[in-house]
Amino acid sequence: MKLHILGCYAATPRTLTNPTSQVLEIKNHLFLIDCAEGTQVQLRKNKIKFSRITHIFISHLHGDHFFGLPGLISTFRLLGREKEMHIYGPKGIKEAITLLLKLGDSWTNYHLYFHELSSKESELVFEDDKVSVHTIPLNHRVYTNGFLFREKLDERKLNVDALDKYNIDKSQFRNIKKGQNIILENGELVPNSELTFDPKKPKSYAYCSDTAYMPEIVQQIAEVDVLYHESTFLESESHLANKTKHATAKEAAAVAGEAKVGQLILGHYSTRYKSIDLFKEEAQQIFPNVELADDGKVFEF
Amino acid sequence: MKLHILGCYAATPRTLTNPTSQVLEIKNHLFLIDCAEGTQVQLRKNKIKFSRITHIFISHLHGDHFFGLPGLISTFRLLGREKEMHIYGPKGIKEAITLLLKLGDSWTNYHLYFHELSSKESELVFEDDKVSVHTIPLNHRVYTNGFLFREKLDERKLNVDALDKYNIDKSQFRNIKKGQNIILENGELVPNSELTFDPKKPKSYAYCSDTAYMPEIVQQIAEVDVLYHESTFLESESHLANKTKHATAKEAAAVAGEAKVGQLILGHYSTRYKSIDLFKEEAQQIFPNVELADDGKVFEF
Structure with missing residues (x-):
């Protein structure tokens, strides 16, 4: 299992940092998770083979997680894609993308399937013989899901x-x-x-962004190998975290600790801080195994 | 008058090149012309003061001229903008932007005015005591306008x-x-x-992208100081230009020559060519005063 961080900063694309997007390589799948403006350039810079992406998971419809999707869909058309594409995201995503394609008279020449989400309970959204993907309902300003990716047990x-x-x-x-x-x-x-x-122990990855501190998810993500949890703020700005329904590094670490995950990766940093090391320091006071996401970084599990 | 080229390549954002966007500084205005994905990062890289942009002109609703607009509008909100913003573009632009803001529950806290265009005749779309802006109806696969910016004659x-x-x-x-x-x-x-x-002679700038060869615009843009004309292809690919309703460098030069403009700037290059110098060479066989747009380049007139 390999995780490519294409962007992991909050709010807006900037000269040196990108808003959220990542690619999870798992059992021969290349899953794209969130797709902020600039994602297609980040895919190129990180030398990820576009054509292998067939499933895109969108957590919520804020621009910093979603505004790169119309362009990516158009680029696939221009590159002559024929393979179908599946998009999982909140209700409304189909109407938005369809309207943009209609206005540009730029219908795709490949099949585009939308799987719109609206449940407040966790759902199985994708499954094959190797992998399953469930939603993780989160608590943000708009309807938001994280995603739980689980490898299935291999044959003996x-x-x-x-x-x-x-x-x-x-x-x-x-x-x-x-x-x-x-x-x-x-x-x-x-x-x-x-x-x-015995076959290798199957791996699991939980992606949780964006969300306020939400201990309700602990049960669902218990003992996952890797948890990516947003930490937009430090505890010193917990009033902003509360107001904007984001989490602090300490809260992310608390969730990781309660869920007894193997490793915590932090991301979705506000750009107000001088160094992202501050997030790691704060989180490690509660949970030791913390890594910092950063644009272009690759984690292998 | 100063023209900042933020992006001038066709079709998709790539690692080293950006699709169309430019900023025209004219009589203390900062006009943004087209807004492809990546425009806000290009504005930052080119150190253009965001807050001074109050008028955005969108030629047509293909992604490579338009998909950066939702993100830019959102970023203005996050930066605490209060000044109103005017957007001029094809009918449908308001519905698209409004839907995206609604889905993200991210309404702007500044006034956003849409001036939707649908006429096939040239229209005056903006005017104050210093400058006028007219549409230049173009011939592309979807409804498209260029824009003609004219300084007014100063007082004596x-x-x-x-x-x-x-x-x-x-x-x-x-x-x-x-x-x-x-x-x-x-x-x-x-x-x-x-x-x-006598006051200084007022300057004029015509922006024409995207369009097939269209001699009908010659009369409207006659003797402008600067013409930006798309040249997606060279004559060797004129069959592709015809098919996709784009112009070749030779055709752009023919329009410049017939209109007796002061200077021709080429742009909107297909990335299939090894060097953009080829566009200049082809155009100069017909019209001598040719410059090549390139991302980050600034022209002063």
Whole structure:
């Protein structure tokens, strides 16, 4: 699992910093999460292969998470894309994009599917044999969801030496990978645990931006490997965090601690602070394993 | 008169080039012309004072001329703008912007006025005592206007020595600047030409992008000081120019020549070419005074 931070600053694009967008590489998928103005240039700068993106997840319809989407959709058209594209986001996203395409008489020549979200409960929005994606309802000024990405448990790994020892035929391998025991021709039962190794533990990533401090999410994101949680402010500006429904670094760390996550990544920084290191210092007073997102940074889990 | 090129490449924002946006400084106005994705970052990089922009002119509703506008409007709100803003653009622009603001519950706290355009004839869209702006109807795939910016003739300049010689009272200066003759106490008539100098010749700038070759505009832009004319293609790709309703460098030069403009600036280049110098070479075969727009370039007239 690999996370590319394309932008992680709050509010507006600036000369050296970009508003929110990131790409999660998970089980051969390239999921785009949020799409602020400038995202397509950041995709180019970070050498991410555009054409492999087929699913875009939009947390909410504030410009700093969404205003790069119309341009990206248009660019896919200009690049001759034929593969379908799925967009998951709040109700209204379809009307907005459709209107912009209509005004420019610039309909896509690929299929564009909108999956509009309006539930206040967590929903399964995407699933295949390798990965599932659920919404994480958040608390912001407008309807907002985070997203929880979970790898599924792989098949069990074959123990080639054991298979050899019992002279087991290839035709059985598929069942053995699925966990079946084997009965040999002499009637002896060989338990699956002797024929296979455990698969790698599936990884999970929770993306939570934008939101006020929201302990209600702790249960859903419990023990995820990585939590990206917004920290627009420091505790010294908690009055602004309350007013604008954002979180402080301390609050992000509290959520990480309560949920016992493996690692916390902070982002969505207000540009009022001199150094983003201040966010890490504040968070680490509560939760030790903190990393700072920054534009262009890549995390491998 | 000063022209800041923020972006002048066709189609999509790329790592090193930006789609169309420019700022015209004219008689203390800062007019923003088109507003592609990335414009607000380009404004910052080019150190243009955001708050002085009060009039935005949008040629047409293709993304590479327009998708930076929602973000710019939002950023003005975040920066605490109070001064009103006027936006001139094709019918539909108000619905699009209003929908995006509504979805983000991000209404501006300054007055936003939309001046929607739908006429196929040239119209006066802005006028004060110093400047006028007319639309230039163009021929593109969607409804498109260029814009013709004209300084008004200044008042006549006072000849201080002559005023002294005839001992003319200050109370008369305002009338003299407007061209009035003076009758002295002894009944002698002093013609205005003896009391004043000619004001500077007013300047004019015509912005024509995007458009197919359109000789119909020659009359309207005749003898302007500066013509910015799109040249998306070279003549070798004239079939693409015809198909997409764009112009070639040769066609832009033909318009400049027929209109006897002072200077031609080319822009809106397709990124398929190795060097934009090719556009200049092709245009200069027909019209000598050609300059190439490029991102970050400033022209002073």
